[in-house]
Amino acid sequence: xxxxxxxxxxxxxxxxxxxxxxxxxxxxxxxxxxxxxxxxxxxxxxxxxxxxxxxxxxxxxxxxxxxxxxxxxxxxxxxxxxxxxxxxxxxxxxxxxxxxxxxxxxxxxxxxxxxxxxxxxxxx
Amino acid sequence: xxxxxxxxxxxxxxxxxxxxxxxxxxxxxxxxxxxxxxxxxxxxxxxxxxxxxxxxxxxxxxxxxxxxxxxxxxxxxxxxxxxxxxxxxxxxxxxxxxxxxxxxxxxxxxxxxxxxxxxxxxxx
DNA sequence: CAGAATCCTTTGCGATACTG
DNA sequence: CAGTATCGCAAAGGATTCTG
Numbered sequence: 001x002x003x004x005x006x007x008x009x010x011x012x013x014x015x016x017x018x019x020x021x022x023x024x025x026x027x028x029x030x031x032x033x034x035x036x037x038x039x040x041x042x043x044x045x046x047x048x049x050x051x052x053x054x055x056x057x058x059x060x061x062x063x064x065x066x067x068x069x070x071x072x073x074x075x076x077x078x079x080x081x082x083x084x085x086x087x088x089x090x091x092x093x094x095x096x097x098x099x100x101x102x103x104x105x106x107x108x109x110x111x112x113x114x115x116x117x118x119x120x121x122x123x124x
Numbered sequence: 125x126x127x128x129x130x131x132x133x134x135x136x137x138x139x140x141x142x143x144x145x146x147x148x149x150x151x152x153x154x155x156x157x158x159x160x161x162x163x164x165x166x167x168x169x170x171x172x173x174x175x176x177x178x179x180x181x182x183x184x185x186x187x188x189x190x191x192x193x194x195x196x197x198x199x200x201x202x203x204x205x206x207x208x209x210x211x212x213x214x215x216x217x218x219x220x221x222x223x224x225x226x227x228x229x230x231x232x233x234x235x236x237x238x239x240x241x242x243x244x245x246x247x248x
Numbered sequence: 249c250a251g252a253a254t255c256c257t258t259t260g261c262g263a264t265a266c267t268g
Numbered sequence: 269c270a271g272t273a274t275c276g277c278a279a280a281g282g283a284t285t286c287t288g
Contacts, residue, residue, distance in 0.1 A: 003187055017229045017230060017233070019237060020229035020233060023151075024149065025145070025146075025151065025154065026149060028144050028146055029135070030149070031142070043269075046147065047270095054262055056262070057261065058221060058271095059271060066243065068202070068239055069240075069242075078189065079167065079268095079269095080270080082148070082269075082270085083270060083271085087262085090236075090239075096228075097221065097225045097227075097228045100146060100221045101221045101225060103139045104218060104221045105140075105145055108144070109140050109144060111214060112144060112192050112193060115191065115214075116191055116192065116193075119193075120191075120192040165251090167249075168249065171250095176279070178282055179250085180251095182253090205251090205288080207250060
């Protein structure tokens with residue numbers, strides 16, 4: 001099967017797709033991936049650039065991304081220790097569709113805000 | 125700005141994108157959108173096709189999608205009442221990038237599973 | 249049929265403190 | 269610097285019951 005057809009998508013496979021999308025959909029994952037597109041970054045740099053992420057969520061999300069083979073952890077044993085993160089090849093291949101989605105989001109932000117306002121006005 | 129550049133993405137806009145992506149990333153939203161691509165569906169039909177969604181989450185997610193102007197609610201006043209849901213034009217425009225992402229997910233499921241297995245084996 | 253409302257459990261996640 | 273560990277709150281979400 002090359003094209004998604006939810007009607008013929010088996011339960012098992014469907015469940016897997018959901019799982020993957022739930023990772024991808026996670027806002028921290030998306031932000032980390034997007035942040036790593038240009039170049040690898042250190043833990044502290046990621047923390048600084050994604051300003052409102054807690055170091056707990058950064059560590060957790062990075063570990064999940066690493067577990068999924070999307071991000072690679074590069075340890076330089078030194079004092080103080082240095083750890084860089086970079087996208088794997090698979091991570092980069094994911095960046096494309098993610099950017100497409102981000103693109104859509106940016107293009108439709110205003111219309112969504114309008115829709116929200118209209119909806120809220122109607123149900124007041 | 126036409127291309128996403130996280131480095132030049134202002135905080136305000138960045139925050140909005142995050143908000144949109146958090147909707148889009150929501151697994152129930154994604155499933156509903158994908159399910160509605162081909163044709164409009166009734167509440168009960170959606171509930172049946174997305175087998176493990178609770179009616180609570182279905183109602184809540186549909187209302188959010190409607191609020192965002194992605195899904196339209198079509199009420200046929202009859203007894204028993206009939207309510208159909210269909211994608212708006214904006215909803216359809218979102219379906220494209222979402223399917224692209226789903227496509228990526230399907231294509232990389234196996235490699236992700238392998239990566240998971242490798243990671244778990246390494247950290248045992 | 250299509251939901252709203254209530255209850256109650258689980259999970260997510262931030263804050264804080266501690267380590268190699 | 270780059271994390272881990274623990275705590276505690278807030279939000280998510282399932283099960284169930286009720287209604288136009």
